[in-house]
Amino acid sequence: MQLLKDRILSEGIVLNDSILKVDSFLNHQIDPQLMLAIGQEFARQFKHKNIQRILTIEAAGIAVALSTALVMHVPLVFAKKGVSQLMCETSYQAPVHSFTKNICNNVSVIKKFLPPKENILIIDDFLAHGQAVLGLANIIEQAGSNVSGVGIVIEKSFQNGATLIREKGYDLHSLACIREFQNNTVILD
Numbered sequence: 001m002q003l004l005k006d007r008i009l010s011e012g013i014v015l016n017d018s019i020l021k022v023d024s025f026l027n028h029q030i031d032p033q034l035m036l037a038i039g040q041e042f043a044r045q046f047k048h049k050n051i052q053r054i055l056t057i058e059a060a061g062i063a064v065a066l067s068t069a070l071v072m073h074v075p076l077v078f079a080k081k082g083v084s085q086l087m088c089e090t091s092y093q094a095p096v097h098s099f100t101k102n103i104c105n106n107v108s109v110i111k112k113f114l115p116p117k118e119n120i121l122i123i124d125d126f127l128a129h130g131q132a133v134l135g136l137a138n139i140i141e142q143a144g145s146n147v148s149g150v151g152i153v154i155e156k157s158f159q160n161g162a163t164l165i166r167e168k169g170y171d172l173h174s175l176a177c178i179r180e181f182q183n184n185t186v187i188l189d
């Protein structure tokens with residue numbers, strides 16, 4: 001998706017050999033027009049999958065998952081991190097190791113928001129080692145539904161998440177793939 005690639009190249013900041021900062025349009029300040037264009041592109045890529053619901057993980061996935069849900073006319077659910085008194089109803093849970101924070105969170109979704117036998121699309125902002133996506137897929141499978149696709153805004157192809165997800169048989173589409181960081185610049189595929 002050229003619009004997204006241009007923004008990554010012009011505004012992305014390589015923090016170290018494995019982390020890209022895109023907080024001017026995706027992770028802190030959010031560009032609503034770009035979010036809408038991304039939602040339209042995911043809707044186009046998964047239009048034959050009869051998607052009934054979208055699942056993401058708080059917080060960075062929500063903006064892009066919302067625009068996708070809006071275009072696809074389906075509900076959006078986000079998995080919550082940590083324990084809250086508001087999560088008093090029975091929930092599905094899965095452990096997820098956070099790549100950027102280097103901590104393990106138990107993420108959860110209240111059962112009534114994930115009915116069984118649905119086709120669910122997972123959306124997230126970044127794909128690194130695949131732990132967030134695999135945690136969400138675990139929750140979808142506990143609910144008795146299908147992981148019908150995985151939509152990622154920025155895949156870092158030099159990390160192993162994409163391989164792990166494809167090995168599980170999930171249909172993965174990434175809108176921009178980073179081959180490597182070279183001298184603090186982004187090299188896209």
Ligand code: 5GP
Nearest residue numbers: 019020060099126127128129130131132161
């Ligand atoms: P994974 O679970 O695939 O290892 O990591 C994906 C999650 O970590 C995403 O939900 C995203 O929030 C965060 N993440 C991974 N790599 C990056 C990165 O390079 N930049 C930013 N901003 N977030 C990242």
